[in-house]
Amino acid sequence: MKAISLMLKLAVIMSVTVLAGCTVNKVAPWERGNLAKQVMVRGGSQHMGLEQHFYASKETTSGGYSVGAGGCGCN
Amino acid sequence: MVVAVTKKNADRLSAFATAALALPGVSALAADPGYRSDDHVVSYNRGDYRESGDRMTINTDQVTITFPIGEKFEGSLNAIKDVTSGASPVVNLLNADGSAEQVLQSGASIRDERKVYDVGLGYYDDDWYLGYSMGRSREDDYESDYLSLDYRENFNDKHTTLFLGISYSTDEVWNTFDPTSLLDEPTVVEERRKRELMVGVGQVLDRNTVVQFNLTFAHYFGSLSDPYKKVHVVEEAGINEFGNFDVARALNTLIDNGFISLLNDTGVSFLLNNAGPVTIPEIANELFGLVKDSRPRERDQWIALFRASHFIESNNSALHFDYRYINDEWGANSHTVDIKWNKDVGNEWIVAPSIRYYSQSSASFYDIYFESIPADGYLTSDYRLAAFGAISAKLEVVKLLYDSVSIRANFELYTRQHSFAFDGAGNGDGLDDFRAKLFSLTIDGSF
Numbered sequence: 001m002k003a004i005s006l007m008l009k010l011a012v013i014m015s016v017t018v019l020a021g022c023t024v025n026k027v028a029p030w031e032r033g034n035l036a037k038q039v040m041v042r043g044g045s046q047h048m049g050l051e052q053h054f055y056a057s058k059e060t061t062s063g064g065y066s067v068g069a070g071g072c073g074c075n
Numbered sequence: 076m077v078v079a080v081t082k083k084n085a086d087r088l089s090a091f092a093t094a095a096l097a098l099p100g101v102s103a104l105a106a107d108p109g110y111r112s113d114d115h116v117v118s119y120n121r122g123d124y125r126e127s128g129d130r131m132t133i134n135t136d137q138v139t140i141t142f143p144i145g146e147k148f149e150g151s152l153n154a155i156k157d158v159t160s161g162a163s164p165v166v167n168l169l170n171a172d173g174s175a176e177q178v179l180q181s182g183a184s185i186r187d188e189r190k191v192y193d194v195g196l197g198y199y200d201d202d203w204y205l206g207y208s209m210g211r212s213r214e215d216d217y218e219s220d221y222l223s224l225d226y227r228e229n230f231n232d233k234h235t236t237l238f239l240g241i242s243y244s245t246d247e248v249w250n251t252f253d254p255t256s257l258l259d260e261p262t263v264v265e266e267r268r269k270r271e272l273m274v275g276v277g278q279v280l281d282r283n284t285v286v287q288f289n290l291t292f293a294h295y296f297g298s299l300s301d302p303y304k305k306v307h308v309v310e311e312a313g314i315n316e317f318g319n320f321d322v323a324r325a326l327n328t329l330i331d332n333g334f335i336s337l338l339n340d341t342g343v344s345f346l347l348n349n350a351g352p353v354t355i356p357e358i359a360n361e362l363f364g365l366v367k368d369s370r371p372r373e374r375d376q377w378i379a380l381f382r383a384s385h386f387i388e389s390n391n392s393a394l395h396f397d398y399r400y401i402n403d404e405w406g407a408n409s410h411t412v413d414i415k416w417n418k419d420v421g422n423e424w425i426v427a428p429s430i431r432y433y434s435q436s437s438a439s440f441y442d443i444y445f446e447s448i449p450a451d452g453y454l455t456s457d458y459r460l461a462a463f464g465a466i467s468a469k470l471e472v473v474k475l476l477y478d479s480v481s482i483r484a485n486f487e488l489y490t491r492q493h494s495f496a497f498d499g500a501g502n503g504d505g506l507d508d509f510r511a512k513l514f515s516l517t518i519d520g521s522f
Contacts, residue, residue, distance in 0.1 A: 025280060039427075043427070044120075044519070045118075046120035046517050047471075047515050047517055050122045058465075061407055063293060064289055064378035067272075069244075075159075
């Protein structure tokens with residue numbers, strides 16, 4: 001519970017910080033075409049999942065991009 | 076990051092990426108549009124991984140299907156099968172010069188098959204998304220059941236997105252007892268748990284730039300030791316009482332000359348390990364000082380991730396930048412930098428070179444070998460807990476065909492070296508260095 005409380009506080013702090021710093025730069029919906037370009041997608045999800053699984057089996061620290069993958073007995 | 080794009084103007088490749096966001100372990104990426112695709116999307120991926128020195132080889136097949144349900148729901152099914160073969164380091168032993176030598180698992184090659192199945196269900200509202208997924212991963216010596224909840228909400232006129240994620244996994248780990256392998260021990264089933272909590276904020280900075288910051292807390296508990304790994308403890312090696320002995324050569328000679336195989340083939344190993352007064356691992360412990368890997372039963376990690384994506388209008392390309400810092404209770408703190416440049420070269424081709432640098436410090440209870448067993452009893456020589464750095468050079472090529480099919484090829488050269496770690500990163504040695512090549516091919520189709 002302590003960790004959850006701390007995380008929520010951090011989330012609020014992060015949100016406020018981002019909002020405070022960025023509300024001046026409004027981007028209208030019709031100006032967002034570039035953000036939806038093909039090149040703005042980092043890569044294929046399946047390959048990135050494979051890549052992260054490979055890193056997690058060779059490096060003792062991993063994660064941070066999302067939650068939810070199961071463990072493995074990788075060597 | 077959920078940005079205000081419509082189904083009409085979103086690119087097909089974006090749809091492929093978005094459709095697979097429900098995959099566990101795959102991130103909600105900063106620049107991905109958060110809408111539900113009205114198409115069914117089927118993806119197939121074939122991966123091939125090879126390590127230098129005839130160590131590990133892994134072949135992977137993965138199929139993912141995402142499909143709309145009604146007006147607002149989306150379902151996903153995912154299946155992975157991979158086959159691992161080769162050899163893995165078991166212990167570092169001292170040679171006649173007093174320096175460490177790596178001993179790979181021997182007597183029998185590793186051959187393991189992993190199957191993963193998971194299902195997901197997502198609900199898309201105008202300004203928020205809620206996703207649930209659960210799955211099972213099964214290997215010859217490991218089983219993992221996991222579930223996760225993923226929530227995203229837009230606010231601030233869709234300039235800002237809040238990410239929340241929570242997951243729980245319950246695992247069982249055991250060692251397969253193979254009497255043809257020298258150091259295998261009778262099977263013991265242990266439990267391992269993991270809980271993760273993630274919060275993140277994504278922000279549209281301007282018409283070309285989005286950023287995201289995630290903070291994740293991960294808590295592991297249960298049996299976190301590796302049942303196959305051993306540690307050489309000099310004081311425990313009874314053979315040293317007879318003088319300065321080349322332990323590495325002695326053990327390798329026993330393996331190479333077929334002595335171990337003879338024990339196995341004649342049934343002596345079986346008798347010793349099951350009915351005899353002492354087991355082979357006990358003999359190895361007494362003679363060569365081979366002690367079981369032993370780690371604390373709890374581990375906390377804090378993970379901070381910053382991501383930025385910027386579209387470069389002048390040449391129709393995008394620069395993606397990631398920096399991740401992980402603070403680890405065991406002392407294995409790490410830094411990761413990943414930079415990727417996606418270039419649209421025309422005719423529906425994208426070429427994307429990237430580079431990744433990773434550096435970790437060693438765990439507080441890691442060493443190449445030990446003179447004596449530490450007071451707290453924790454010790455490991457697992458190369459993954461050593462201080463090292465790794466550099467990856469990567470290339471991705473994507474081709475969109477017929478407006479509904481894409482082919483994606485990825486290649487990566489991964490070089491792991493102790494000398495690549497930041498200065499003062501702790502214990503480690505070049506004997507654990509290796510290189511690996513990862514190649515994968517993905518075909519996506521929508522209908």
